[in-house]
Amino acid sequence: MTDKQWNTLQAVLNGESVSPLPVGFIVDSPWLPNWAGMSILDYYTSDEHWLEANLKAIRQFPHVLFLPGFWSEYGMCTEPSAFGARAIWAEDEFPFAERTITDVAQIADLAKPDPARHGLLPFVLKRLEHCRPSIEAEGHAIRFAVARGPLNVASFLMGNTEFLMAMMTNPGETHRLLDVVTDFLADWLALQKATFPTIDGVLLLDDILGFLGEEQFAEFALPHVKRLFAAIDASVRFLHNDARGEITASHCSEMGVNLFNFAFDHSLAEMKEWTGGEVTLLGNIPPRDVLASGTPEDVRRAVRDALAPVDHRSRIILSCGGGMPPGVPTENIQAFCDEARRPR
Numbered sequence: 001m002t003d004k005q006w007n008t009l010q011a012v013l014n015g016e017s018v019s020p021l022p023v024g025f026i027v028d029s030p031w032l033p034n035w036a037g038m039s040i041l042d043y044y045t046s047d048e049h050w051l052e053a054n055l056k057a058i059r060q061f062p063h064v065l066f067l068p069g070f071w072s073e074y075g076m077c078t079e080p081s082a083f084g085a086r087a088i089w090a091e092d093e094f095p096f097a098e099r100t101i102t103d104v105a106q107i108a109d110l111a112k113p114d115p116a117r118h119g120l121l122p123f124v125l126k127r128l129e130h131c132r133p134s135i136e137a138e139g140h141a142i143r144f145a146v147a148r149g150p151l152n153v154a155s156f157l158m159g160n161t162e163f164l165m166a167m168m169t170n171p172g173e174t175h176r177l178l179d180v181v182t183d184f185l186a187d188w189l190a191l192q193k194a195t196f197p198t199i200d201g202v203l204l205l206d207d208i209l210g211f212l213g214e215e216q217f218a219e220f221a222l223p224h225v226k227r228l229f230a231a232i233d234a235s236v237r238f239l240h241n242d243a244r245g246e247i248t249a250s251h252c253s254e255m256g257v258n259l260f261n262f263a264f265d266h267s268l269a270e271m272k273e274w275t276g277g278e279v280t281l282l283g284n285i286p287p288r289d290v291l292a293s294g295t296p297e298d299v300r301r302a303v304r305d306a307l308a309p310v311d312h313r314s315r316i317i318l319s320c321g322g323g324m325p326p327g328v329p330t331e332n333i334q335a336f337c338d339e340a341r342r343p344r
Contacts, residue, residue: 001069002139006200009065013236013258013280015314020341021307024065024282025333026240026261026323027057029075030094034326039092044074051131055138061333063341065317067238067282068144068203070135072127074120079148080156081119082184083110101158104166107173110180115188125195132196145192145199145232149206149239150182150224157181164211167220174220182224186231193232201236202229210243210263217247222255229256238282242322249274264321269309280315285336287320292327296335303339 001009012018033043036053043049054070077087080097088096101107115121128135128142135142148156154177155163166174193199209221229237238259241248245262252260252275261282262271271281285291285302294302303318310316318340 001065001067001141001143003141005065006141006143009236009317012315012317017314020343021313022065022317023063023337023340024067024317024319026067026282026319028071028073028323030326031324031328032057034092035328035330040094041089041091044089044095047127047130050127051134055134058138058140060330061337063337064333068146068201069140070128070131070142071144071146072124073146074124076148076156078120078124079153079185079188082113082115082121083119083153083157085119085156087120097156099157099159099162101162101177104170104173107177110177112180112184112187115184115191121188121191125192128196141198142196143199144201144203144236144238145189145234146203147185147188147205147228149204149209150178150185150228151208151212151221152206153181153185154178155208160208160211163208167216171219178220178224182227185228189228189231193234199232200234201238202232202234203238203240204228205240207241207243209241209248210245212247214247217251222251226255240323245271246274249279252279259317261319261323262321266321267309268306268316269311272310272312272315277312277315280317282317282319284319284321287322287325287328291320291332291336292325292329294332296331299332299335300339303336307344 008022012022029040029043032053033040036056038049043053057066075095077095077097081087083100085097085100189202212221236259237256239257240261242263245266249271257279259280259282264284264286268281268284284306290298290302
């Protein structure tokens with residue numbers, strides 16, 4: 001993200017009127033490699049391919065806020081790998097992290113990993129270190145410390161169903177698991193910030209938040225997510241949850257969140273109500289069925305429809321309801337940007 005783009009983001013977060021409405025997308029390995037003409041495995045295993053794909057995106061769409069921007073990641077395997085999860089790779093499919101906890105009794109012996117030494121995390125940092133001169137030569141900077149959220153990581157270690165069941169059947173063990181994971185993630189965010197002083201944002205991605213009721217959210221999610229958003233000094237505190245979002249939205253301010261990407265099932269107007277108008281919203285057209293599979297006119301119509309019920313258009317960054325999905329063509333992104341920039 002350039003200084004100009006960063007200043008635009010800060011202005012939107014502060015509630016200032018920004019015209020035209022900015023466009024931003026979460027982009028990573030589900031979309032970038034194939035769009036840039038390479039396999040997913042090539043993207044993961046080559047600094048040159050990874051940099052080439054990211055540079056192509058920022059050059060093709062210079063006005064788009066790509067979030068977090070130059071995201072160094074290995075799919076869902078990054079954080080679980082530090083706990084010993086075996087990563088399963090394929091040439092052109094997303095990697096999968098095998099679970100490591102098959103019995104809740106194993107949680108008692110769970111040790112906190114060192115993000116500087118364990119799993120794929122050192123590779124994440126080294127990729128950014130290697131590519132940083134090229135990133136900065138394009139006028140961009142590394143702005144975000146990024147992590148999968150604590151419930152997301154815990155669910156990969158145990159399995160989604162097993163983790164959610166454990167909240168009800170073994171709350172003590174579940175609290176211990178989340179304490180260890182949160183401690184580790186706080187260290188991971190701090191290490192990223194120490195390595196790249198240009199970081200002034202935190203991005204947490206945790207869809208498991210949307211599977212919880214109010215009572216479970218307050219007990220198992222709120223304290224851990226709140227702690228992580230306070231783990232480093234950052235002016236942008238960005239949360240992604242594209243599962244159900246009503247409960248998450250109502251707690252955004254309490255968690256310290258000031259930028260929220262949510263499911264396309266919820267309208268911008270609903271989200272403004274649930275967040276009390278205090279949180280900048282990143283959304284909100286259907287990512288797969290419209291942005292990826294629709295025509296350019298479908299995309300333009302969806303942008304218009306998303307904005308139609310919104311009375312006050314402050315604290316809005318136009319996007320899709322989730323990360324950029326696989327298969328989104330260039331012409332649909334261009335149609336999205338053209339519609340967003342159309343005078344209203």
